[in-house]
Amino acid sequence: MFGGWHRYDVSLGINTMGVKHVVNFAKRCSKLKVLVHVSTAYVCGEKEGPIKETQYEMGETLNGVTGLDIDAEVNLAQSKLGELSAMGSSPKEISMAMKDLGLSRARKYGWPNTYVFTKAMGEMLVGQLKGDLPVAISRPTIVISTYEEPFPGWIEGVRTIDSVLVGYGKGKVTCFLCDPKGIIDMIPADMVVNSIIAAMVANAGRYGRPLKEAIYQVGSSLENPIRYCQVEEFMNRHFSKHPWINKEGKAVIVGKIKLLSSMASFQRHMALRYLLWFKGLEVANAALCNFFQGTCVDMNRKIDFMMRLIEIYRPYLFFQGVFDNMNTDKLRASVRENGSTSDENIFNFDPKSIDWDYYFREIHLVGLVKYVFK
Template sequence: MSMIAAFYGNKSILITGATGFLGKVLMEKLLRTSPHLKVIYILVRPKAGQTLQQRVFQILDSKLFEKVKESCPNVHEKIRPISADLDQRDFAMGKEDMQELLASTNIIFHCAATVRFDAHLRNAVQLNVIATQQLLVMASQMPKLEAFIHFSTAFSNCNLNQIDEVIYPCPVEPRKIIDSMEWLDDTIIEEITPKLIRDWPNTYTYTKALGEMVIQQEGGNLNIAIIRPSIVGPSWQEPFPGWVDNLNGPSGMIIATGKGFLRSIRATPMAVADLIPVDMVVNLTLAAGWYTAVHRPKSLLIYHSTTGGLNPCKWSEMGLQVLASFKKIPFEKAFRRPNANFTTNSLSAQYWNAVTHRAPAIVYDCYLVLTGRKPRMMKLMTRLLKTISMLEYFTNRSWEWTSANSEMLRSEMSPEDQRVTVLTTQAARNRMDCISRYCLPLRKSLAG
């Protein structure tokens, strides 16, 4: 019997961000492997005209939950959605809901965040820093709480090259940033953002670093662990290979490559593409939750969920895998034959953007206009090139993440858990398998 799965049986678990990419996979794995857990509270906001219940039913209706519904048809009874907006004071939660959460929660998984690279600093601070602070305050009032697991990112210290499983101080104290957000107006914040974030590439990574500092400074006596995944990709094995439902990170770029829209990017071929399948991040998270609650380490532990330090995959290898996959399973309606040209030089990147991206888009739009249709290719290309420009920072550098805590965690697991719970280390050994599995599911589930 898996000790980790058994540990979550009979627990009341609170997940923020359960409607997101990682949160959904975490919820699925908990329900599938620990069917006797008491309840999963999920903090959900109404969105796009859907009520909470509609949002939850839509998630449970997705392919991701097919397996768990086979073994547990009443899975929805285990999920208790609570209306909450993490941008609001006390998360705009009802009093009774709050009381119930405070009285019952055993484990917290804090996944909610804004992962947008271009988020306004105010919004990123609100969600990635202040909401974390508020959740810590709530956690400190939970008498039954055993572990608080916080999701950060391996790129929270991407201004460094060598990153250990420790918290690095930010130049400006989070408290000061939070205070300044209260009285500065949006325009001034926009003006000072580059000065505040300094050598962080965007507000996302900067506010995730601030969030970690808040955890360290305001975590008090709570049992806390931080998970730092690198670039999270589709599932490797669980609940089935290749599940993904968003275009973040490389996914959108790979589709654009397969469709023949994107044929050249500014990337360093020998730089490491540190991808980690979502199910391995979830495995590490559940193991860390178990270890934090049961072994109560004296200090906060940080776990890197990365692959590059063990068996690095380069962007050039990734490009070859992507092309090989699309050769095997091409899109039915591709714009052009897929190609992946990597260039490190910004002048040459501009040249290729003009020649291989913008010019064909203009020609195609002219063709659409001449045949009485609405032009759309230039709009799509502009959006794609904007996204690429935001990802360039990550495709032109390599980082070294140590993973001693993740290794330690594995050694602490029972033989059965070591067998069934694939963590980061094995992911690295199977990296090619992971990458080649990017393309088929993306083609099926996203591109239509």
């Protein structure tokens, strides 16, 4: 979910036009029983309070600005790409310009980043093109390591909150920007998969079913919420008891992470911790005939990159929405009613069954260390 800083042309190609091609292909498959489109719960943008499992209509925007046209967006991205190529821009310059274009287009219509904007347009195309095809949309929140299947703690790569957990365990992250009492909506990967399987069964062969009845938000904020301050406590207890052993064979001792509850407090922290030191380095570099030039350039790039990421992810760090799951709850009920007790256990996607304390300390963090830490 939080891959917001992406090239606009690439995101449009995958998250928007890719959906169009899949739906059109599916409509030509005479024996197809159901198509499940995996989106993200965060197509809602920065909405607060209860967030319903509602359908996006073609051209709908989050801020009411009119004029959103998917074909025009694709043409704009291709035109910009051609313009940059004609100017002889480097691959790095092209990549940065396309990322900035995506961010500006998303924000024009009320979405906080390119990823969720292009995902929302993908949903619009599903609704417009599906016809009578049986279609369901899955909207998971932040997907984390598996709870049970294929085994507890399985994970590939580092995403969203996991980058903070990894950095903390390695002793590299000492502070984090968030609302300590804010809810972070997470759901284990196997529960997402189980919900998709259940959605396939529930919607197979249901031609002409309204899409609004088959949109499933899969998360935990409504029925089993977990807060940032709890995550901080879990990771501190885990890594204090089980410190990571680095490549030199030394245990990395961690302390309490500092939670910064506002952008102002984050900016103050950055100024005191890094920017003043950086300014001093620049003065020394000038006095010593650019002796520290390489260090200055590298530090400036890292600070700029971090500030850009914080700005992109800020809406989620202080997210105040709670994802309603009425359709998903009905889906769970259908598994109970139409299957056996073993089916309900095998295809579990009930967030109420998660013990967050146990999950983080005995499953998720153990899995991160085993499969992600290098």
